[in-house]
Amino acid sequence: MPWLIQAAVGLVVLVLVAFLLGNLVRNLTQAGLLLTWSWLGNPAGFEIAETAIPFDAAMPYWRALLAGLANTLKVVLAGLVGATVLGTLVGTASFSTNGLLRRLARVYVELIRNIPLLLQLVFWYFVVFLALPNGAAALQLPGVVLAKAGLYLSWFDPAWQWQGPQLINGVWTAPLRITVEFAALLTGLVIYTGAFIAEVVRGGVASVAKGQWEAANSLGFSPLQTLTRIVLPQALRVIVPGLNSQYISLAKSSSLAVACGYTDLYSVAETTLNQTGRAVEVVVILLGSYLVIDLVISGLMNGLNGLVQLRER
Incomplete structure (x- = not known):
């Protein structure tokens, strides 16, 4: 009986998908916009x-x-690194012996x-970075x-x-600009995601038994050594997922x-759609691109998760 129910549900889903696809093809044909990819070469x-x-x-x-x-991959990769570093620092600061540091970490997250x-x-973008002065008045560190x-x-x-x-003549030059x-987008993503990662790290560290801290302390480990050598390696199995x-x-x-005015994949796709009118194709490219990026991240993290999990002997 269960397989009959599953087969019926599967049939209903297939019929629904076929109906939607058929309706899409009919509408595109009537509008003279049948699916084509030849425009990609124009x-x-x-x-x-910025490219x-x-x-x-x-x-x-x-x-x-x-x-x-x-451009999207550039900001995503930089954001992953920055958010991980910031989140780890803030998450571990929640266990600091310094009361002020613990409270600051809590305020930041909330x-x-x-x-x-x-x-x-x-x-x-508008309040911080576009408010910066230019020329000799620029902030110099x-x-x-x-x-x-x-x-x-x-x-x-x-x-x-x-x-x-x-x-030079009132204009700044440097080997790296x-x-x-990009800076506003990266800053926003890092600070925002870092707050969530901090909670993940805090939960992972809290999952390690208190006796591990006490044992490390009895062996003469400093709080930093205890955190980096004893606690964090054990907390990874909770943190990584x-x-x-x-x-x-x-x-x-x-x-x-x-x-922020940063030209990423979505921005380019929007301009392409406005010029070509190929809405379905452009949306498919967008959906497929972000799906692949997310699947790659998920696959890599699942592999890392398998490495950090405890194995029975």
Whole structure:
């Protein structure tokens, strides 16, 4: 009997999918927009302000979408690293012997988690980064200049000599420049996701038996040594599954880059859709791209989860 119910449900789902696909094909045919991918080879005709790979307006649409995908991957990878570091530091700070540090960590988590990410991105972009001064009035730190035109960092020049930011005719130049759009998006994603990761780390550390702390203390370990050598390795089996969902959330949240004016995959796809009118194809590309990114993250984290789990002998 159970297999009959499953077969009936499966049949209903197949009929529903067939009906929706048939309806889609009929509507597209009537509108003269039958599915095609030939438009991907046409010149894009628009520029991309910031690209991780070479691109100009004469290149085809597929190259523009690839450039947008590269920009998305750049901010996702940087965000994963930054959020993990920040979340780990804040999560472990919850167990500090310093009462002020514990309270600051708690305030940060509760404040950031309860403010929508979109509002935070708007705040970082318009209130913080676009409010920075330019020229000689820019904020100057050792090896770093924060200006409205971007963030200028010390790095190696083409001759592999260490160079710092320089002000030439009122304009800052440096071997490495980060746009304010990328910086605002990355800052918002790191701070927002870091708050959730901090709770994951805190829960993982709390799952380790208190006797482990006491045993390490009796052996003369410092609190930092106890945390890094004894507690965190055991807490990983609880932390890693929680990180998986937070990493996937960060990847999906990167599509809010439009709030900061950063040209990511979604932004390029939107421009492509407006110019070509190929809504279905563009949406399929978007859905497929984010699905692949999330599946890759999930696969890697599941593999890591298998490595950190305790094994019975």
